[in-house]
Amino acid sequence: MFTRYEGAAWEERFLPRLTSKQIKELPKESTLVILPVGAIEQHGPHLPVMTDTLIGEATVTLALEKLKPDARVWLLPPVSYGKSNEHLGLPGTISLSATTLQSVIMDIAESLRLSGFHKLLLFNTHGGNTDLLNVVSREIRIRHDMLVFYLSPSSLGGAEDLMPADELEYGIHGGDYETSIVKAIKPGWVQDQWLVSETPSMTGQKFLTLEGKIRFAWRMADISDSGICGDATQATAAKGSIIQERVTDILAEVFRELSEFEFGDIRAKAEAGAER
Amino acid sequence: MFTRYEGAAWEERFLPRLTSKQIKELPKESTLVILPVGAIEQHGPHLPVMTDTLIGEATVTLALEKLKPDARVWLLPPVSYGKSNEHLGLPGTISLSATTLQSVIMDIAESLRLSGFHKLLLFNTHGGNTDLLNVVSREIRIRHDMLVFYLSPSSLGGAEDLMPADELEYGIHGGDYETSIVKAIKPGWVQDQWLVSETPSMTGQKFLTLEGKIRFAWRMADISDSGICGDATQATAAKGSIIQERVTDILAEVFRELSEFEFGDIRAKAEAGAER
Amino acid sequence: MFTRYEGAAWEERFLPRLTSKQIKELPKESTLVILPVGAIEQHGPHLPVMTDTLIGEATVTLALEKLKPDARVWLLPPVSYGKSNEHLGLPGTISLSATTLQSVIMDIAESLRLSGFHKLLLFNTHGGNTDLLNVVSREIRIRHDMLVFYLSPSSLGGAEDLMPADELEYGIHGGDYETSIVKAIKPGWVQDQWLVSETPSMTGQKFLTLEGKIRFAWRMADISDSGICGDATQATAAKGSIIQERVTDILAEVFRELSEFEFGDIRAKAEAGAER
Amino acid sequence: MFTRYEGAAWEERFLPRLTSKQIKELPKESTLVILPVGAIEQHGPHLPVMTDTLIGEATVTLALEKLKPDARVWLLPPVSYGKSNEHLGLPGTISLSATTLQSVIMDIAESLRLSGFHKLLLFNTHGGNTDLLNVVSREIRIRHDMLVFYLSPSSLGGAEDLMPADELEYGIHGGDYETSIVKAIKPGWVQDQWLVSETPSMTGQKFLTLEGKIRFAWRMADISDSGICGDATQATAAKGSIIQERVTDILAEVFRELSEFEFGDIRAKAEAGAER
């Protein structure tokens, strides 16, 4: 389900609108295929369970519209269901297992390779998918000899001047960042009457972090009563719009760079004794 | 990706627009959750590879709009990628393996059960998924104690007076039926200059059939050069619209019946000696 | 365990009585190998749990004896245990999981291919196996490049004038049809003192069916107290014998047709524009 | 497929001739269920590929007939296909993978447990199954809390005075032992014109053995041109009959012992300090 759908410019870049004959005849070199991967999972009392998938769809389609016409970049239907086992059991969370999600991505990649494509971008909007997608990317690289890229649009920043530092670091689920974006792209789906703020306090820990170098595995219920990490009470649609514009400006450039990247671009000869 | 998206009436019935709190508070009895399952696969030179998933989305959303407001029926995001190994290798076919698709459906069902739902309809628009989904339905029934229904809208008819008998029987992939519907719902995605007609001839076989009681397993390339079975040259948007209206009229009634069904409705006492 | 075993004519067609050297030298073209697949599962208080496997053995061997000597048709030992999870927990039900049964059939097919055979018929006598076997057939077609056929002898009819229409439709497990056949082929294994009649009532449902287009997944315990669907009280050995004769007459013809079938027989050239 | 079938006395002990009601009412304590596991695999140019499964059926049924009526011992249909990957590729070998065979046995055991049985004997007639069945036995013991026994009738001897010592040690496949038995139980299935003798020479190895303590993994083709290990040219039906009588005399006693065994029979108290 892509928001901003009917008649939008990005539809030109939507791969499955083409017929098999058209896809066969597409140039495949310097061509990037984008697979959005999201999640359907609880996001507190105020955000829709589709938040991650929704943001992914809105972001990637807006970025595509900023591409120049000659860019060879194609979009696939999203994998709407991700790995959300850290939220499993909370109503509305619909999660694939790690094994299942891995298989889904592997199968799609293999099919793309059989169709002649070589470059795949996993465009991920759910933090709980990240590690698994990195594992899968390497598997695809090795098993199907494809070039596989990974990025999460939220890692591109865009909110540095809009939120306090603490919120930027710990507002990782249902906080100001996500709530602002959903207010911007689908305001009717935010329940303003139930906005909440909750963040675990890591100040007592000298080394341990939520997502840093020394980390621990958590279920959301381990670290939050409300199901969120962050402060949704400060979210505004205006902030969300600014973030989306900034992020998609960058993404348009990124998509171009990835479509043209080859390993030969970065290879340097060993300086000495590099026999093996 | 749902066609007919923005602001449409069915959006009210789109489950993941709700928050976790809202889903928790939904009544669960006499409540049906619908999971569309489609496919991205070659459909000949003239139809988009998204044909099956596209038809599924258009059909289920139109049917939802015909429901009375008090019906307890909810829609999930589609499983856009199906099992299309019979088309694998033909450009644009993106197939999950049987094992992967099974795991996807099982995981979604388990999550729904954990969210409190009891009734699931697998709404399938790709013939290649049918047998697997029937296997999976029983697994869900047993493992997660849910009521699982299955239907394919194309089995509901609606074209009996619009196409010759042969086309109704053998036009199973990319023929008049599917091409007419896509012309009706997404005309810009049909390549009229490449319409084709091809149907295998079973007349030499006394018993063997394509999909009947005595059957054989085929890859599409075994039975067709063009990748289709049927006659796309006779397709019209008008026929497609008629079919869609007829099918969705029925579906609205069906959804209602399924949401209210309980096993107790059909149990009869054994007449004699039913000890065990 | 084949009934009608010792010295019977069909033993000539029993593949594993041959040595490796003999099998190596067999002609492989236009040669059909038959794998019976049955089930060991509860069939109510009156029928043996071996009913499905027993009927399969009796039927296939009788049909083989009706073949002309020059037919190239070979029989394998049966897969006696099927997928009977809809009866699991009821005493005497011995079920393989879906995954296990799939692996069994795939492994046997791969071995046959390595032995030089190309055509395999899955001869199934348990309804609960059907969907899975259809999935597997396609996997074998694709992975091992074999021609795989499927049939269930009960689908060939033969009882139309012997039972009421309702029994023909709903007598799917342990009813008149199966009980009559077991009475004909192995009378000592039917417990006449516990014959039973029980059929779920679908009349309250406008659309929903047990095994039709709009269906639901059931465990036998969901729809029957006695463990059967049908009316065993009307069964007679005479009816069973008539059915067996009729069905095996057809099967002898079918085996011949399948052994000679090639995809080239049904291919027609596309009429127009069939480029891809 | 059981040889010696029709009307034989052992049929009384054939579990699946019973109905679900009868099985429910069976006493379960001190009750042994026997599952024959065999193989369909090349046995040289002279023996049928069914040799192992055939010997298993003949042996177990003969032994059952020697039991006293009050013994609580029941027979299941055989698992006819075993793990024969050491012969894979040689015509007529039909092998399950290790994983598949393991799953088959596990599923059957679980079903038996659900039916109320506690004691299972894996009655194996193919050496290539042995290690796997031992692994599986322990899995069943632990996962399903059953008492699982294992034996291979060929390990019970019976031929010590009938064959030279070398043949007793190395005649492990298709040699005098197996050929004599098949001549005794199914003479028409032995191809006398192609009897062969071939045994690998281990005399150059001080430590290494075929199946002893210091061993190596082999495919049959690694150690034999003809596909056998042993001397089939000396086989006679008379020797086969003697072996069968001796082995089944022992088996009848063994079945009785196993049906009555409980762990409590062998537990001794630790003599000192056995705290844990």
Add this chain to the structure above:
Amino acid sequence: MFTRYEGAAWEERFLPRLTSKQIKELPKESTLVILPVGAIEQHGPHLPVMTDTLIGEATVTLALEKLKPDARVWLLPPVSYGKSNEHLGLPGTISLSATTLQSVIMDIAESLRLSGFHKLLLFNTHGGNTDLLNVVSREIRIRHDMLVFYLSPSSLGGAEDLMPADELEYGIHGGDYETSIVKAIKPGWVQDQWLVSETPSMTGQKFLTLEGKIRFAWRMADISDSGICGDATQATAAKGSIIQERVTDILAEVFRELSEFEFGDIRAKAEAGAER
């Protein structure tokens, strides 16, 4: 294989030197069990293939010796073989698949839980394991209700003033950092005559990075001829010793913190409306 083994002080903290009775009686609260996970993989022409596992063993044992006696911290034998598929095919690389390594860690964790332990640290010294271990950590958290920590000692720094910034960023495999440490702990295993320097040049990429936010999946052979990333020619044992001292000083503190951590330490009450 732990270097610095015989009679060393850390041996006191080596869990499997204890008997079952001793382990049963250990206090389990505030107790940390450490599982080192390494790799056996090519590290260029100059470093042993055991580099990662070797560094892990040396580092963890040295850190344990810096703990105060009352710390409840126990060491397990290492998982010496990791996931090194990015080096597979290069001599000396011995890699587990992602699935296998995941199963190994899951099984060990489950056994620990059954033994009464609650806190596990995955102490990882191979970058190629990181993503997978993060996935596994969450699985263990959810499936076995354990507290699972993750860290890689190389992420703790210690070389900031010893190497140029470029080497700190790109010297990720077989460069100055690892070569210096191996020179310090096992000098005889470094082949000084084959030291090499090779680093891919990412300067042409505006966004793409080796291991950053926008990344691509690589096999080592994609980015390096010599099999390393970094400059081994500048490595010295002196630098290695300094790094090891610094890192293990930190680790001793970290182990203490992790052994005492509980979720309750970081939970804050939601500030507003946190109903769910």
Add this chain to the structure above:
Amino acid sequence: MFTRYEGAAWEERFLPRLTSKQIKELPKESTLVILPVGAIEQHGPHLPVMTDTLIGEATVTLALEKLKPDARVWLLPPVSYGKSNEHLGLPGTISLSATTLQSVIMDIAESLRLSGFHKLLLFNTHGGNTDLLNVVSREIRIRHDMLVFYLSPSSLGGAEDLMPADELEYGIHGGDYETSIVKAIKPGWVQDQWLVSETPSMTGQKFLTLEGKIRFAWRMADISDSGICGDATQATAAKGSIIQERVTDILAEVFRELSEFEFGDIRAKAEAGAER
């Protein structure tokens, strides 16, 4: 963790101390790679849970030091965790599942094959691993075309004159044999104050044995209260040293024989009619 580690002579034969370049240049013919496989599991109140892995390390390294310099024999790091499900739940038992251990061994073998090695010895010191390793050996032989050997040092004897016959037969876990060896190689790890003697009594069984031809699957708790089978109270370090010397004398010869073995050494031509 290898005992007797630092600077020991066997370190020369420790494969992963070599660099990838060195391993590439090693001769591979007549070259044996040894993989020790052990277990971490309860061994009664007196022996460390590392007993099996510890004995394996001590034995293989001592044997390697008795090899002549020109022997082409290399040692791998051990697989320290084995399949110990028969002890699972008893504190300190850390077990891999059968599937996991199989995958570990398969993956290591495949990597060795990719590195150019052809001969692998599975050097096993835990009885619970034996059957599985035999299954795996054959899988490796077939899938990776390697020569795979198996042995358990305890099967080589060496204690015949040191213990009573009963102890030699039934002292299979934590008895005199194992306790004596651990006393010899790691005396500080034996808890002398808790030595125990316990052996199940099989005298009431005419046929059934613990590990013989007619066997049953057991958990240790089925047959022993103390967790051991045997008499640890008679163990002495002196006996342990004698056993170790005897066993390693043999092993040095065995390693040599295995490194030089080829299938061609044992092939004899069939004497008659060996066509196939």
